[in-house]
Amino acid sequence: MTQLLPHPETDYPVVMLAKTQFLKDAAAHVRDSGHRAFVRKALGGYYTNRDLQKARYRDWEHARDAASLAKWSAVNRLDELLPRFVANFEANGGQVHWARDAHEARTIILDLLRAAKAKAIIKSKCMTSEEIHLNAAMEKDGYGVVESDLGEFIQQLRGEPPYHFVFPCMHVRRDEISDLFGRHLGSAPTDSPEELTMIARRHMRRLYVDADVGITGANFLVAETGQISITENEGNARLTAALPRVHISISGIEKVVENLDDLSVLLPMLATAGAGQPMTCYNTLYSGPRQPGECDGPEEMHLVLLDNQRTAILADPEQRDSLHCIRCGACLNVCPIFKNVGGFTYGTTYQGPIGSVITPHLRGLADWNHLSGASSLCGACTDACPVRIDIHHHLLHNRRNAARTAPSRLERLGHRLFVVAARRPWLFAAGGAMFRRSLGLLKALRPPLLKDWLASRDLPAAPASSFRGQWAARSRTRHPD
């Protein structure tokens, strides 16, 4: 019996096993056909635009090879490239802080806020900050934080985490946003996405100007030049890193690329796969704080580098490529599981196929392996990944690792019995014949597994004879002797 321990990251008590919660939420979500249809419709535009952009590449598949090589070479030389990045970033006046885990990262950032005497904090989109539950920690310490990315802002007002790590509020309808803004910002109701965006824009403008600390993430860390690269569409990250006095950036250690030129491949592909755009609106390289001769910019720039089990994934050569992930979200957008259970069902920071691969590493295999099992292994994710991560095969690898370290004894027994039969053709054939003859009875009895099938699907009647039986008869009529 697995003990229900406090959640390792938030210290909040866990009410039920993650797997039980997943099954419960999935069952509830698949019944909400309105929600599923809404999400499907929202993704329709993305598919069209993505295909349009892919067609502009002279060969998208070959470009994927190059992108894959860029990240493979960087991650496999992280021991050399991460220190090189840090040295260059520090030479530019940036300050680096190292965090072994989420708790350490939160502590570092809270210390920085205290030292900066922060009064108003503006934040741009940073999934790594979600991973370490930073907002809750900052609020607990008395800081007001505003998420400036429109989708994250909406989710913050709703009190929900992001639904999708690129499209945080893709499940929310415009009338819901209108109500939300009405309640929190006092704005007049409207069903125009344009007007809703302008409401958020007006609200946010003063916050950028008045904030004294800006917190961002990072998409890439360029070893050659010591620059961090931030990709966005709205301009909120640009503003967050332009106007406040102190800039704090948070990044996983795996985001390193070797050369600036690698971005000539990765930036367009991130935009194409992630959003169906040739490039996102703002792709910005930050070397460090404001330099002498520059007229504005933060006086201090801090970068918090986070491990939090990434080195554990690094130590697994089979799955190391999951660290190549550029967080484009393309795998989520094509995943039938994601589309049918929704982003919240996963119960993780990172949803979808890549989330299902890495979460067991980040949070423990025994408790989270159900995410690897909740897949038909269709492989759409692997086909979509711009850096060729072998996503769906890693789900298989996770399953294998779980079977080795935390097997279900009943299930293993079942497979062992199957093997005994499968190596004895006469026994296998006899078992098959027995199954065929008793199928009618089994359907009536509804044992587990069969019961789950029959709840929503029919099963045909078994044929009178098997292939091998009919083949034997066929051979006899053709070659009677």
Add this chain to the structure above:
Amino acid sequence: MIAPASPPPTSARDTILARIREALRVPAPVPHVRSHSAEQAVTPKAGGLPALTVLPAEVAKPWLPDGGDTPAERLRIFMENLEKLRAVPRRVPNLQSAAEAIASLAKERDWRRVAGHAHPLVEPVLANLPCGVERVDGPAGFDKNALEACDAGITACDAAVAQTGAILVSSRTCGGRGLSILPHVHIVVLRADQVVATVGDALHAARERAAGRMPSMLSFITGPSRTGDIERILVLGAHGPKELFVFLVG
């Protein structure tokens, strides 16, 4: 009995770097690649990580979208991309015509204050404006509240990218960070010969220009600010400029 001295605590930095080194003792297999050019890029080495002998950017170059082989083609592709992005491209024969066109725009829109910086392509434009001018890099220093109140910001750029329709600005040469992102309208004045073919070319030029010290910010601006967060419907002007005018001189 004297207790043995405990070892000095290992810093987070040392711990993480040690974990990385330990983890990488077994090299990961080379990713499965399909193209001949990518296969050629990797040379196996006896024991240890195969070497990447051709840079990924070089491998990718023939496969990324076209940026144009001649200046005329580059310009055409650039302008087409700007239009697709809903930026407003305008070709003008000389800087004077750009200044006049921008002055008309200011008048038509009833702008009260426009921000800019010191640059041979920008100053003549500022001088010709019918409204007030805010200099972000002037002797009075940078005032973010004053910038926030401006109706438009005018900047030069380091380069323009045909392949994507992007403008590359830097904090060193284009009036800092806020000027090209805070005002509601962004106007860029550039020479037609500043258009390069690809993102890679622009990065290469940026590296050369930096001569060892990169500016604190380099930003590719690809069209007016936008969001699709509300029902995946495209809206312009999320937080950055709602409109982007690009004047190509010459």
Add this chain to the structure above:
Amino acid sequence: MNVDLFIPCFVDQMSPQVGLAVATVLERLGHTCTFRAAQTCCGQPSFNAGYWDEARKVAIHALEVFAGAEAVVGPSGSCVAMMKVFYPELLAGTPHETAALDLAARTFEFGEFLVKKLGVTDVGARFPHRVTYHDGCHGLRELRIKDEPRQLLRAVKDLELVECDETESCCGFGGLFSVKFPMISTAMAEVKGGSLVRTGCDYIVSSDPSCQLQLDGWISRCQSSGSLSAAGGGRRPRTVHLAEILAGTVS
């Protein structure tokens, strides 16, 4: 050519007509078919569940069964993918690795075999109906089979081939996934099944009997619960294997 038939375990027991159709087509083209009765299962269920030690034992048995075969042809994208793509991984580092790679090179999915190995697209079949093709994921993404079944169908006399709007979406079977996560599996069947039914076709053609089981199971339930008209058109398309159309044995 002598072709060794690879008949997946559930085809053997639940849809034997598919295996017979494969033999019929190949014999019509002048090849001889053998069925090695010692074959049992490819081991995919244990492999997918993560019980690789168990799956390995089943795989080794299969290697022994098919040793020396000139060509091994099976009417199931998922089972063929298991032998062709996953046996080498499963048996890597064991003394059976070479045999696995060897077998992989000689194993083919039925449609793939006809078009790519035999160079045949027209087998002289006639099927005067409107059909749509469902791309099984293993065939599509592990074996890279997309166009071959369509080439074969287009060559069938009087056959009208239409495409649904979710050709590459998974039907939701995924082996044990269909019963371990049944609500998700059913939701996926709704999406793919719904799309296939909306083409107004008479037959849904597949190269994977497990997909057929899933889709037919859902369509049949829709029909008996009266919700088929909601799915599209009120028509109840039947699922059928590509081999059955080419053999002319669709009842």
